[in-house]
Amino acid sequence: MKTVRSYVGGKWIDSSGARTVLVNPATEEPVAEIAVGAVDWNAALGYAREVGGAALRKLTFLERGQLLRAASKLVHQHRDELIMLAIQNGGNTRGDAKFDIDGASGTLAAYAEVGQSIGNARFLVDGEGIQLTRSVRFFGQHIAVPRAGVAVHINAFNFPAWGLAEKAAVALLAGMPVVSKPGTSTALVAHRIVEILVEGNILPSGALSFVAGSVGDLLAHLGGQDVLAFTGSSDTGAELRSHKNVVASSVRVNVEADSLNAAVLGPDAARDSEAYAQFIADVSKDITQKTGQKCTAIRRVLVPADALEAVREDLGERLATVKVGNPALEDVTMGPLATARQLADVKAGIARLREETDSIFGGDGSSFSGDAPVGVPKGKGYFLSPVLLELRKGERGRAVHAHEVFGPVATIIPYSGAAADAVELVARGGGGLVSSIYSDDRKFLGELALGLAPYHGRLFLGSSKLSGHAVGPGTVLPQLVHGGPGRAGGGEELGGARGLAFYLQRTAVAGDKPILEALFRAGEKSSNGD
Numbered sequence: 001m002k003t004v005r006s007y008v009g010g011k012w013i014d015s016s017g018a019r020t021v022l023v024n025p026a027t028e029e030p031v032a033e034i035a036v037g038a039v040d041w042n043a044a045l046g047y048a049r050e051v052g053g054a055a056l057r058k059l060t061f062l063e064r065g066q067l068l069r070a071a072s073k074l075v076h077q078h079r080d081e082l083i084m085l086a087i088q089n090g091g092n093t094r095g096d097a098k099f100d101i102d103g104a105s106g107t108l109a110a111y112a113e114v115g116q117s118i119g120n121a122r123f124l125v126d127g128e129g130i131q132l133t134r135s136v137r138f139f140g141q142h143i144a145v146p147r148a149g150v151a152v153h154i155n156a157f158n159f160p161a162w163g164l165a166e167k168a169a170v171a172l173l174a175g176m177p178v179v180s181k182p183g184t185s186t187a188l189v190a191h192r193i194v195e196i197l198v199e200g201n202i203l204p205s206g207a208l209s210f211v212a213g214s215v216g217d218l219l220a221h222l223g224g225q226d227v228l229a230f231t232g233s234s235d236t237g238a239e240l241r242s243h244k245n246v247v248a249s250s251v252r253v254n255v256e257a258d259s260l261n262a263a264v265l266g267p268d269a270a271r272d273s274e275a276y277a278q279f280i281a282d283v284s285k286d287i288t289q290k291t292g293q294k295c296t297a298i299r300r301v302l303v304p305a306d307a308l309e310a311v312r313e314d315l316g317e318r319l320a321t322v323k324v325g326n327p328a329l330e331d332v333t334m335g336p337l338a339t340a341r342q343l344a345d346v347k348a349g350i351a352r353l354r355e356e357t358d359s360i361f362g363g364d365g366s367s368f369s370g371d372a373p374v375g376v377p378k379g380k381g382y383f384l385s386p387v388l389l390e391l392r393k394g395e396r397g398r399a400v401h402a403h404e405v406f407g408p409v410a411t412i413i414p415y416s417g418a419a420a421d422a423v424e425l426v427a428r429g430g431g432g433l434v435s436s437i438y439s440d441d442r443k444f445l446g447e448l449a450l451g452l453a454p455y456h457g458r459l460f461l462g463s464s465k466l467s468g469h470a471v472g473p474g475t476v477l478p479q480l481v482h483g484g485p486g487r488a489g490g491g492e493e494l495g496g497a498r499g500l501a502f503y504l505q506r507t508a509v510a511g512d513k514p515i516l517e518a519l520f521r522a523g524e525k526s527s528n529g530d
Helices: 041-058 061-077 079-090 094-118 160-174 184-199 234-241 244-248 274-292 305-320 340-354 419-427 442-455 496-503 513-527
Strands: 002-004 006-008 011-013 019-023 030-035 124-131 138-146 151-154 178-181 208-210 227-231 252-256 261-265 298-304 357-361 387-391 409-415 432-438 456-462 481-484 491-494 504-512
Touching: 002 184, 006 041, 019 184, 030 079, 030 184, 041 138, 041 178, 041 208, 061 079, 061 094, 061 160, 061 184, 079 094, 079 160, 079 184, 094 160, 094 184, 094 274, 094 496, 124 513, 138 496, 138 513, 151 160, 160 178, 160 184, 160 227, 160 491, 160 496, 184 208, 227 234, 227 496, 234 244, 234 252, 252 481, 252 491, 261 274, 261 419, 274 298, 274 305, 274 409, 274 432, 274 456, 298 305, 298 419, 305 357, 305 387, 305 409, 340 357, 340 387, 340 409, 409 419, 419 442, 432 442, 442 456, 491 496, 496 504, 504 513
Parallel strands: 002 030, 151 178, 151 227, 178 208, 227 252, 261 298, 261 432, 298 409, 387 409, 432 456
Antiparallel strands: 006 011, 006 208, 019 030, 124 138, 138 504, 357 387, 432 481, 456 481, 481 491
């Protein structure tokens, strides 16, 4: 059986201690085990900072980007192997697995392009210089330089490949070594990617470390030059933020947490329009892709009252075609939830929502159409059917607007069709990663977009002319920021070169103008090889 081990200090760590078994969530058969070993974090982080960090900082952005491009190619070369591991350990269909693996290699490639666009500089000049007094000589300039610490990344279980790559790509390009901790239950894919990169000798020693199992007392060893980025529940995010040493050392923290993402159908989007078709396609896809285990999945579906009947019928028809079962089978379109605990949590969440909703499709998730779940031993696997609910008339939706059910579940919420009404309803979610609007009415789109922008990190505007030309709102794009205010964690990742800011120190330097220009403007050119 495959053993998942930690990789720190430039070497793989064996453990004779406790073992955690990873299973296939469709069959519950063991597929690997995690060797949980005690790590000397003082030594491991020291190695990452002093060896990996020093090596990365000697490289230019262009050279670091070239490392990312090589890493992207290696991941892509092992694509089929990684897809099979994602099916076995993550319960992914082949399509869902490709979404994760290609997202990883694509993000690495995207940040290789960012490195190429910056060029051979080792630091960034931030804005124009500023004359500070009446004297033309006293001048100020902001610069951004790599921090001399380590970037600790604690990732969620749902995207073991993409989660690793989207954080690591930005940190490595910025010149910071990475310690990556995947979600334990689906760690096999992330572990194999690190193995591939180590075997390929792509990165400097110490630039990438991997934690199998618990992080132990890692947070107690972080300092003021280090950063911590987390994706997962808001409760865990709050615990990490409030860790005694994280607070005392002013460790920079970025959190991506819960999100009750919404899709709003505009009152002008008739049933025969492309905007309406795009809306139906995106909502149904987000309910079922990755079995609804996406932080960007649509949870709330706002529909004008006069379109309710059509939307119920059309979404119900789409969900009825979903085939639930063993994702290793080609005709299966939705696999299981990742763990038994996930299944229990989602069932409890549905029960909570059912107190104020009616079922449109799927009941409580235990009723399957046809012979589902197919291809698994009877009683095995963490399966649930897609579930579509609708907020009951007269209900305010306290649970619907407050509780994220992290599975194949969405709730229709009727609204008046007025933009102001939609803004008020979506805002009850307390802040989100992404919400989408489907309309051809530019006034409605503009009013709703500006009204929703304060509550979101990203908005998707669907329209008839865009149909067929864009990926849906559930896809995280490396060129655009990912994160959101309030309950979404208050963080921000990616966004092209914007993502580098989390890993760089902005410093104001004041002095003699010719000296500053020589050091930073001319110095930048010098670092560009001129």
